[in-house]
Amino acid sequence: MEFKDIIKRAVSIRELYAQFENRTGRTWTREEIALGFVGDVGELVKLIMAAEGIRAIPDAKTKLTHELADCLWSILILARLYDVDIETAFLRTMDELEAHIKARL
Numbered sequence: 001m002e003f004k005d006i007i008k009r010a011v012s013i014r015e016l017y018a019q020f021e022n023r024t025g026r027t028w029t030r031e032e033i034a035l036g037f038v039g040d041v042g043e044l045v046k047l048i049m050a051a052e053g054i055r056a057i058p059d060a061k062t063k064l065t066h067e068l069a070d071c072l073w074s075i076l077i078l079a080r081l082y083d084v085d086i087e088t089a090f091l092r093t094m095d096e097l098e099a100h101i102k103a104r105l
Helices: 001-023 030-051 060-081 086-104
Strands: none
Touching: 001 060, 001 086, 030 060, 060 086
16 A cells, blocks of 8 residues: 555545534544644553553553554644645655764764
């Protein structure tokens, strides 16, 4: 699956959430989606702590896998909501990081 396909899949899931929100009468704002992402990052950190043996969380590896994907989904959706071409931005940022670290080696 290509990066563009992953983005399309994330957007299609967000559209399903939007349909559900319309049914309940309350649509999440961009800020609320960002706050949800922050909550997901907090959960991710707890699961990383479990993976490192600092916390005891049953089935931590499975939950960590899920939370990483959930965080990626949030990033892809936030990029879309703020009209950021995340694929281009990611590739450009990786080029910049690569050049920076190679210059220091």
